[in-house]
Amino acid sequence: DVRIDFTGETRILTVSNQKGGVGKTTTAVNIASALAGLGAKVLVIDLDPQGNASTALGVTHTTEVSSIYDVLINDLPLADIVQQSPESDTLFCAPSTIHLAGAEIELVAQVAREHRLRRALLDYLEQHPMDFVIIDCPPSLGLLTINAFTAASEVFIPIQCEYYALEGLSQLLGSIQMIQKHLNPSLHLSTILLTMFDGRTRLAHQVAEEVRTHFPTQVLDTVIPRSVRVSEAPSFGQTVIAYDGQSAGAVAYREAAVEIASRATQSKEK
Numbered sequence: 001d002v003r004i005d006f007t008g009e010t011r012i013l014t015v016s017n018q019k020g021g022v023g024k025t026t027t028a029v030n031i032a033s034a035l036a037g038l039g040a041k042v043l044v045i046d047l048d049p050q051g052n053a054s055t056a057l058g059v060t061h062t063t064e065v066s067s068i069y070d071v072l073i074n075d076l077p078l079a080d081i082v083q084q085s086p087e088s089d090t091l092f093c094a095p096s097t098i099h100l101a102g103a104e105i106e107l108v109a110q111v112a113r114e115h116r117l118r119r120a121l122l123d124y125l126e127q128h129p130m131d132f133v134i135i136d137c138p139p140s141l142g143l144l145t146i147n148a149f150t151a152a153s154e155v156f157i158p159i160q161c162e163y164y165a166l167e168g169l170s171q172l173l174g175s176i177q178m179i180q181k182h183l184n185p186s187l188h189l190s191t192i193l194l195t196m197f198d199g200r201t202r203l204a205h206q207v208a209e210e211v212r213t214h215f216p217t218q219v220l221d222t223v224i225p226r227s228v229r230v231s232e233a234p235s236f237g238q239t240v241i242a243y244d245g246q247s248a249g250a251v252a253y254r255e256a257a258v259e260i261a262s263r264a265t266q267s268k269e270k
């Protein structure tokens, strides 16, 4: 069994890619669950109005529950909305509801509109220390994603091994640079994970190789295979780690989580 000593420092990662359907939410919840399984305290912030991360973590996100919308727009403390996932007593989720769909526009008129998540999160962490905060972003580069980029220090990009994988990535990298310059100098691309890998196709191998050539230090060794069990899990309100822990997808996500966690140790030793 892997044992990891968490340092007490909080790592804040935002799972981003302006493309939809590349595995952002699946990656956010499964890495979070796997890290919790290693003994880490993990908070997932669901920043997508669709609320898929909240669903997968088994937390209530019907229209009447307080959500990340109220934190961003109505100044509700994060502590008032965070729920524990039934999956683990060290796994927590700040749910999103459909109200968040309006936030992109409502935020425009708010004071410090780019910093609202960061402020709420820093207040929360003072009372509720976490080893990891993982933010699940919507598929756009609007104000919600900008709030995530301002709150985080690490950008975590899942890439689907298909033909258009690298298309649009330069736009994302440009946004990261802009945020670095104007809002958050500590933001950097720390992690890339290849997802929905179909090892039978030559294309998947070619894409993987191309991504590794472009980003040699950021790409994790572990690759997440395409697997039906991964896509079934959310309909049971579970991550694949809880739904079928022996499946290839669960094993791969646990390995990826170990890589992520041990990278922190490495950077600490330097």
Ligand code: ADP
Binding pocket: 019, 020, 021, 022, 023, 024, 025, 026, 027, 052, 139, 195, 196, 197, 224, 225, 226, 227, 228, 230, 231, 232, 249
């Ligand atoms: P995003 O958040 O980027 O929109 P999702 O995580 O919701 O992407 O994934 C898109 C779809 O692909 C979902 O239906 C999800 O269940 C499925 N999916 C994600 N990863 C895998 C995988 N490794 N194997 C099979 N299906 C997957």
Ligand code: MG
Binding pocket: 024, 025, 026, 048, 052, 137
């Ligand atoms: Mg998503």
